[in-house]
Amino acid sequence: xxxxxxxxxxxxxxxxxxxxxxxERAALACRIAKINDARDFEEHFEALLDNSGAxxxxxxxxxxxxxxxxxxxxxxxxxxVDLVAHAPKDATxxxxxxxxxxxxxxxxxxxxxxxxxxxxxxxxxxxxLRLMRGME
Amino acid sequence: xxxxVHEFTTAIPEWKPYVKPLDLAExxxxxLEALKITPSNTKVSDYVLVLAHDVxxxxxxxxxxxxxxxxxxxxxRAEREIGAVGASIVNRxxxxxxxxxxxxxxxxxxxxxxxxxxxxGVEAEISPRLKAILDFSVKLSKCPSDADASDMQAxxxxxxxxxxxxxxxxxxxxxxxxxxxxxTLGEPLLGSD
Numbered sequence: 001x002x003x004x005x006x007x008x009x010x011x012x013x014x015x016x017x018x019x020x021x022x023x024e025r026a027a028l029a030c031r032i033a034k035i036n037d038a039r040d041f042e043e044h045f046e047a048l049l050d051n052s053g054a055x056x057x058x059x060x061x062x063x064x065x066x067x068x069x070x071x072x073x074x075x076x077x078x079x080x081v082d083l084v085a086h087a088p089k090d091a092t093x094x095x096x097x098x099x100x101x102x103x104x105x106x107x108x109x110x111x112x113x114x115x116x117x118x119x120x121x122x123x124x125x126x127x128x129l130r131l132m133r134g135m136e
Numbered sequence: 137x138x139x140x141v142h143e144f145t146t147a148i149p150e151w152k153p154y155v156k157p158l159d160l161a162e163x164x165x166x167x168l169e170a171l172k173i174t175p176s177n178t179k180v181s182d183y184v185l186v187l188a189h190d191v192x193x194x195x196x197x198x199x200x201x202x203x204x205x206x207x208x209x210x211x212x213r214a215e216r217e218i219g220a221v222g223a224s225i226v227n228r229x230x231x232x233x234x235x236x237x238x239x240x241x242x243x244x245x246x247x248x249x250x251x252x253x254x255x256x257g258v259e260a261e262i263s264p265r266l267k268a269i270l271d272f273s274v275k276l277s278k279c280p281s282d283a284d285a286s287d288m289q290a291x292x293x294x295x296x297x298x299x300x301x302x303x304x305x306x307x308x309x310x311x312x313x314x315x316x317x318x319x320t321l322g323e324p325l326l327g328s329d
Contacts, residue, residue, distance in 0.1 A: 003200040010192035018190075037280040084316050086279045089228035091320040096154040106155040110189035110321065117316035118193065120279070121309045127281045128305030131288040132298065 004122060011118040012048060019108035020077075023054035025115055027061035028077065032085045032119045034064050041123055076102030077112065084116040138325040141230050144254040146238045146247075149324035151231050157185030170195045186321055201314075204306045211296070211303035214243040215269055219304045221250070222273025223311030225257060229319040232311060268294035273308035 012025050026049035033041035049062060060066045061078060068075025076099050083091055099109050141149045158167060160180075167188045171180050180188075187194045205216055217240040224233035237250040252260035258274050260267070268290040275283040291301050 003196050003203065007193060007196040007200060010190075010196055014190075014192040016192065035279060084320050088316045088319055089226070093154050093323065095320065107189035109155050110186060111193075113317055113321055114187070114190045114193040114197075117313040120316055121313035124276050124281055124309035124312050125305060127283065128276055128309065129302075131283060131285060132301055132305070134285055135288055135292065 004125065007118055008122065011115050012045075013052075014111075018111050019105060020111050020115070021058065023049060023052040023058035024061060024077070026052050027054065027058050028081045028112075028115060029119045030062035031064060031078070031081060032116060033123065034062075035082065035085045036120070036123045038123045038127070040126070041119070073102045073104070076104070080112065081116050084113065085120055141324045141326050144225070144230060144233050144237070146234055146241060146250060146254075147326065148234045148238060149231055149326050151181075151183055151318065151322050152325050153182050153186045153322035155186055155189070155321060157182045158188040160185075163188070164191070166195075167191045170198075183318065183322070187317065201310065204303070204310045210299040211301075211307070212243075214240050215266070215300075216303055216307040217243065218249075218253075218266060218269050219273045219307035220311040220314075221253060222270050223277040223308050224315055225253070226274055226277035227312065227315035227319060229311075229315035231318050231322075231324040232315050234324070236311075265294040265296070268296070269304060272304060276305065276308045277312055 012029060013022050017025070026045050030042055030045040030049060033039075033045055046062065049059060052058075057071075057074070061074065066078070068078045080095060080099055083095060096109060099112070100106075104112070138150070138152075160168075163171070170191050171184065171188055184194075187197070205220075206213065211219075217236045220236040221233055221240065223229075224236065233254075237254070241247045241250055249260075249262050249266060252262055253270065258271055260270070262270070268287075272283055272287045272291055275281065275287055288301070291304070296304070
């Protein structure tokens with residue numbers, strides 16, 4: 001569990017965030033929580049977002065109805081995160097190309113993927129543990 | 137000419153990344169450290185070299201992965217592989233499914249279970265215990281998770297203890313993570329022979 005917390009920090013608030021800011025990471029994680037119907041995680045990431053000194057733009061990413069608007073980079077980030085959180089089976093080579101066309105470097109594509117993948121993992125561990133506690 | 141694999145198989149494909157793996161000649165010290173690169177060990181898979189782009193996450197991910205899949209006690213290693221296979225089926229990660237189905241077969245010397253799962257998914261005719269494990273893994277892997285109290289009860293009824301259930305939760309969830317990297321960042325190829 002300590003490793004899970006350390007990975008949480010590495011994915012959400014890394015010392016070297018590369019091309020994905022801390023507020024963007026918290027806001028995207030908040031979307032992932034919403035897509036998973038995970039209210040406790042939604043609140044957790046919202047608090048993280050509030051504490052990250054987010055600009056209005058980054059905060060809007062957490063709004064599930066916001067698709068990035070006219071910002072092509074944000075639009076690509078949101079599209080990819082929603083897809084990989086909800087239906088990773090539908091992801092193809094084209095989805096990575098779309099991120100590149102939106103200006104993401106390969107390292108940032110990997111950072112983004114780790115963020116979605118890790119948060120999806122953490123939400124499932126918590127959901128499973130909650131079911132276990134329900135048995136007691 | 138190699139071909140992209142779209143169907144589940146136990147023949148392990150080659151994984152070809154869509155993004156450029158880290159070039160070891162350009163790697164930062166922290167990346168070499170996370171990769172455990174030493175002069176006598178320079179062989180690292182493309183998958184790990186891709187993940188090395190996010191070195192802070194990779195540093196914690198590797199020990200976490202080993203702990204979940206190989207720590208002593210709890211669920212048997214073979215049954216943890218079923219947790220991995222269940223997630224990989226939902227997320228259609230052909231590569232992860234192949235590797236972990238293959239490990240199950242290797243550990244149990246029994247290929248019938250995986251053959252049944254690849255043919256019929258959660259409808260596979262397998263032992264009640266394995267069926268409860270597979271069902272739980274598949275449901276937990278959906279988005280949102282579809283696992284509920286009756287699935288948890290099915291695990292208990294099938295004889296799983298708490299420590300075993302915990303290992304199943306961890307291995308299934310871990311593959312939700314692995315699949316979201318492996319399946320989205322590259323594709324499985326089989327070379328023609």
